[in-house]
Amino acid sequence: xxxxxxxxxxxxxxxxxxxxxxxxxxxxxxxxxxxxxxxxxxxxxxxxxxxxxxxxxxxxxxxxxxxxxxxxxxxxxxxxxxxxxxxxxx
Amino acid sequence: xxxxxxxxxxxxxxxxxxxxxxxxxxxxxxxxxxxxxxxxxxxxxxxxxxxxxxxxxxxxxxxxxxxxxxxxxxxxxxxxxxxxxxxxxxxxxxxxxxxxxxxxxxxxxxxxxxxxxxxxxxxxxxxxxxxxxxxxxxxxxxxxxxxxxxxxxxxxxxxxxxxxxxxxxxxxxxxxxxxxxxxxxxxxxxxxxxxxxxxxxxxx
Numbered sequence: 001x002x003x004x005x006x007x008x009x010x011x012x013x014x015x016x017x018x019x020x021x022x023x024x025x026x027x028x029x030x031x032x033x034x035x036x037x038x039x040x041x042x043x044x045x046x047x048x049x050x051x052x053x054x055x056x057x058x059x060x061x062x063x064x065x066x067x068x069x070x071x072x073x074x075x076x077x078x079x080x081x082x083x084x085x086x087x088x089x090x
Numbered sequence: 091x092x093x094x095x096x097x098x099x100x101x102x103x104x105x106x107x108x109x110x111x112x113x114x115x116x117x118x119x120x121x122x123x124x125x126x127x128x129x130x131x132x133x134x135x136x137x138x139x140x141x142x143x144x145x146x147x148x149x150x151x152x153x154x155x156x157x158x159x160x161x162x163x164x165x166x167x168x169x170x171x172x173x174x175x176x177x178x179x180x181x182x183x184x185x186x187x188x189x190x191x192x193x194x195x196x197x198x199x200x201x202x203x204x205x206x207x208x209x210x211x212x213x214x215x216x217x218x219x220x221x222x223x224x225x226x227x228x229x230x231x232x233x234x235x236x237x238x239x240x241x242x243x244x245x246x247x248x249x250x251x252x253x254x255x256x257x258x259x260x261x262x263x264x265x266x267x268x269x270x271x272x273x274x275x276x277x278x279x280x281x282x283x284x285x286x287x288x289x290x291x292x293x294x
Contacts, residue, residue, distance in 0.1 A: 012205025049213035
């Protein structure tokens with residue numbers, strides 16, 4: 001990929017985290033990339049942590065909705081409707 | 091942002107907005123989206139209200155080029171982005187070396203010349219979680235603070251991706267960046283965001 005270091009059959013942490021990032025975002029990886037990443041994660045606690053934490057961050061960034069269905073209060077909606085009605089009159 | 095541009099073509103049959111039915115038809119979805127992005131009901135209510143007000147003022151600009159709902163949603167997204175920009179003064183700290191590195195390649199900050207994690211910046215196990223409601227509010231404040239420490243391109247890509255929920259391909263097109271460049275930006279931004287969250291939240 002990039003970098004000045006020599007590549008072996010197993011990706012380095014820098015490349016492994018990049019591959020993991022692509023996988024997290026549903027970017028398809030080649031068979032070799034998938035195997036390389038899997039092997040790397042088997043041996044590397046830091047990258048395992050990275051993957052776990054990165055996934056958690058994605059969740060925080062994308063969707064913070066609580067499990068329960070949430071709607072605004074009826075009173076708030078009435079307030080909004082009144083507000084809109086008033087502005088239209090003006 | 092889209093809505094502030096003057097329309098390039100005026101359609102023959104103009105569709106007009108119908109504000110009297112907005113609350114009934116769209117309030118639930120707008121509110122749910124806002125809560126998902128800001129993690130706070132009260133704030134989400136304020137943002138939806140502001141969005142309705144702006145939409146009322148900009149009614150004439152609605153040309154029916156998109157559905158009324160898409161149009162309102164775009165206004166709401168802008169309100170959310172504005173809110174995040176304004177609340178950027180959150181005191182989060184990043185290390186001096188990282189700060190100095192600025193826009194230069196932060197990969198050197200995290201990885202050595204062999205591409206392995208540097209001992210000092212390798213991911214640590216996260217000790218504190220997000221349990222209470224107050225934790226949740228505090229955490230999202232820190233998260234926003236950390237987002238604002240990203241490089242401008244990193245921030246832009248993250249906003250498009252997580253807030254506007256755009257596809258990677260569309261983000262590349264919008265920002266005229268190549269796909270490989272896109273992944274480098276995402277990777278760097280994620281490395282920085284992760285480190286910032288670890289330092290300011292998950293390690294104490």
